[in-house]
Amino acid sequence: MSDTLKLVHLGIAGVTKTPELELDDDDAKTLSKAVSNVLEEFDIRPDPKAQAVVGMIVACGMVYGPKLALIKMRVDDERKEKKAAKDNVVPFLNLPENG
Numbered sequence: 001m002s003d004t005l006k007l008v009h010l011g012i013a014g015v016t017k018t019p020e021l022e023l024d025d026d027d028a029k030t031l032s033k034a035v036s037n038v039l040e041e042f043d044i045r046p047d048p049k050a051q052a053v054v055g056m057i058v059a060c061g062m063v064y065g066p067k068l069a070l071i072k073m074r075v076d077d078e079r080k081e082k083k084a085a086k087d088n089v090v091p092f093l094n095l096p097e098n099g
Contacts, residue, residue, distance in 0.1 A: 001032045002031070004054060004055050006025075007055055007062070014061070014065055
């Protein structure tokens with residue numbers, strides 16, 4: 001469970017741009033033990049499939065989130081470059097021909 005908690009917190013930290021929310025191993029173990037104690041006291045059994053799905057979603061967010069941000073930055077830069085190039089084009093002037 002501590003690995004899942006680390007992944008969830010890493011995902012939250014990334015989405016919120018708050019790196020302080022990331023958990024180190026000790027924090028994850030402490031929180032995991034506390035959550036396990038509460039689940040045990042209330043006789044709640046987490047579904048391993050649901051836990052695996054949450055882990056996969058968080059992992060996908062961690063992998064694809066930065067990639068999507070990079071794609072957006074590249075597209076924005078390309079648009080700016082295209083606009084700058086368009087703005088810098090000197091229009092063709094109809095000058096009289098010599099001769």
